[in-house]
Amino acid sequence: MSTEPRKILIVGGVAAGMKSASRLRRLDPKAQITVVERGIHLSYGACALPYVISEEIEDLDEVRQTANGTVRDEAFFSMVKDVEVLTRCEAVRIDREKQELEVHFLDDDRYQSMSYDVLVLATGSRPLVPPFPGRDLAGVCALKNMDDAASIAKLVEPGARAVIVGGGLIGLEMAEALGSRGMDVTLLEMQEQVLFGILDSDMAEHIHRVLRNAGIKLHLGEALQTISGQNDQVQKVTTTIGSYPADLVILALGAKPNIELAQEAGLNIGPSGAIAVNQQMQTSDPNIWAAGDCVESYHLLNHQPLHLPLGSTANKHGRIVADAICGRPAHFPGILGTLLVKVFGLNVGRTGLSPEKAAQSGFDPVSIFAPSPDRVHSMRGAKPILTRLTIDRESRKLLGAQIVGPGEVAKRIDVVATALSFGADIDQLAQVDLGYAPPFSAAMDPLHQAANALRNKLDGLADSLSPLKLKQRLDLGEDLLLLDVRSPAEHAEVRMAGATLLPLGKLRAKVAELPKDKLIVPFCKISLRGYEAVRILHAAGFEKVAYLEGGLLGWPYELERGAPEVPITN
Structure with missing residues (x-):
């Protein structure tokens, strides 16, 4: 048996990659761990970038700092983690037979082959940018990394005109960020609602109202056609319905997994278009693992494959990869699609299946929509939340929740996500022993009230x-x-x-x-x-x-x- 330390190569140095590296070092003090990262920034929180642009986070560097203010850079990972990080180094080819990774050092245009015993792909995702005319004009941006955030921040100017294309999570966060900075913001969405496929249309209507009240010019059912400008600077966005002047255009059309390296190496790609892995995050090659935004997940309730890039999932993946590589019992069961977003003081959450998706998955869904104050109504600061619970009629099992409102939404979504993870039914949710004190909740929490209303409906007491x-x-x-x-x-x-x-x-x-x-x-x-x-x-x-x-x-x-x-x- 070889006593040589294992050579572990990790491609990608943001969430999943650096979580894997850090956990691997704790579990295997002798392994030779090297991370290859095309960019210069490591281990940063990409989900925080809109809040840098809104100036709720004062300094861009804060998204890559530890809680005590230490910057997570090459020196940090070398000295604290004993992990070598090669920035500005792009992985270009995997030779699975030789177990070698060819890399390209971008600064000096040098190529090198690196051998590995174990390879981890944490290649992430990139913004989906279809080939629209004008997409390369100055002032046309997507938001994925720290460099994108820095570029956008330079273009923020009160009174300037911003057009955001896409009403998903990033589009909504950027609408608030730019609107709060005094920009004239137009939000374009090709569907008839924002958060299409995430929220039911009547739930999304509450977001539409908040956006318009905040001065956002919301245009639904309009598909982008062209972006035009003069002297290489963006000036106008044209849709299927109209044209809108623009000094800044944010493309927020979703994300696409970076699978090219895996695909060219012959690794299996799943039906969602992301890298297929087992529950140990192992690819079709037993020496190669994959984690994070490049990986396909499975929904816990209908077992359907899907690609849903989230920093929370990527960090879980990174830990599972390290445990699996080191022979520890670990598996990633899947996801529930739990999402949270804040839009001008309106809190929005979703977990599990919508009624429509539940029906498509073979369930017989029954739902209720119930408003409640988020704490005792007579407490100063009490705010309403609107809860939609969905269950399966026959089994009474919980299937999902959508909650919107200015009140405390996140903790209720987390309770439902926990209940879904353990297969709870509506009767169990109605009786769960949640914390009660007037500053935090009523004696009957909004989830209790929604659960009881749904039980009344299910039991025929009231349609x-x-x-x-x-x-x-x-x-x-x-x-x-x-x-x-x-x-x-x-x-x-x-x-x-x-x-x-x-x-x-x-x-x-x-x-x-x-x-x-x-x-x-x-x-x-x-x-x-x-x-x-x-x-x-x-x-x-x-x-x-x-x-x-x-x-x-x-x-x-x-x-x-x-x-x-x-x-x-x-």
Whole structure:
């Protein structure tokens, strides 16, 4: 048995690569560990870059510093980790038979072959930039690395015109970052909503409203056609619908895994277009592992392959790779697609499957949409959140959650992600022993309230309609009765067009005057009284009744304000 130290080569020096290197050193003090990195910056938090541009993070270097302020550079990894890092060094070819990696030293145009016992590919991803005319003009940028952030920051100027192409996570974060710096921001999205494929359309409507209220010029359903300029400087963006002046263009169209090195070496590529690995992060070559944004993941609930680049996943991958290489029992089970984003004070979270995706995956989804304050409502600083829970009808297993609102969203998303990871059902979520104190939560947490509302729906105690489902019925001209069971004072302040006001306290006395041949949709501010109205109507023999989930607080569409012009039942 050889006593020579293992030669471990790692391609990529950001999240997954440096996590692997650091963990490997702790587990194997004698290994010869070398990291090859094409750029000059190491082990930085790319997800923090929009907050550098917004100046919430004061110094760009902070994204690559330890908690005590030490910069994670070549010297740091050499002295602290005993890891050799070769920056400005590009991996160009893998010879799997010889177990050699050919590299190109960019500064002196020198090529060299490096032997390995173990090779780790952490090649990451790159911004998706289709071949639009004008994409190479000055002022047209994508945001992926520290150099991109530095370039964009130089172009930020109050009053200057920025056009962001893409309404995904980075597009939304950049809209806030540039808007907060006083720029005139236009956000273009080819779909009819932002966060398409991430949030349901009625949940996304809340983001649309916040963006517009913040002064962002939001254009949905517009696909980019060309970018044009003069003297090599961008001046205009043209879509399928219109043209918009631009001093700065941010392309935020998604990410593409860097698989070329693996593909040319004959490694298996998965159906998502990323490198295929097993649960130990091992590729189709037993001597080569892969981790991070270049790797394909599997969804824990429907077991479908997907590519979802996230720094959190990359760091988990890096640790698994090191453990597997060193023979420790470790495996990566998959992901839930848990995402968080902040948009002008609106917190947005998603985990698991949407109702649509759940149905496509063979489940029979049932959902509820429930608003609640994020803590005891009488506490100063209490803010609302809107929660959508989705379960499977037969098994009652949790399938996913979407939560939006100015209140505390992240901890609720994390609770649901934890519950999903352990296969919890809706009844278990309703009884989970969550922390309670008025500054943090109500006695019944928003998740408890949403879970109980969904149990009521599932058990036949009350049917309900989501805002989207009701909007679709109204748009089709369905003859139904919108029943506003709030007080006259609430109704005078804000209301839904065409609704009939009948306060809950008068409902029992007036129930005989209501029609039984059409669907009645009771609602109030959050539809707690709407649910009570359903129970009263059921007891009176009404069968066609379904309350509006979320009430007016959760209704993302247009509302009337001022003097009422709708029927009032006295």
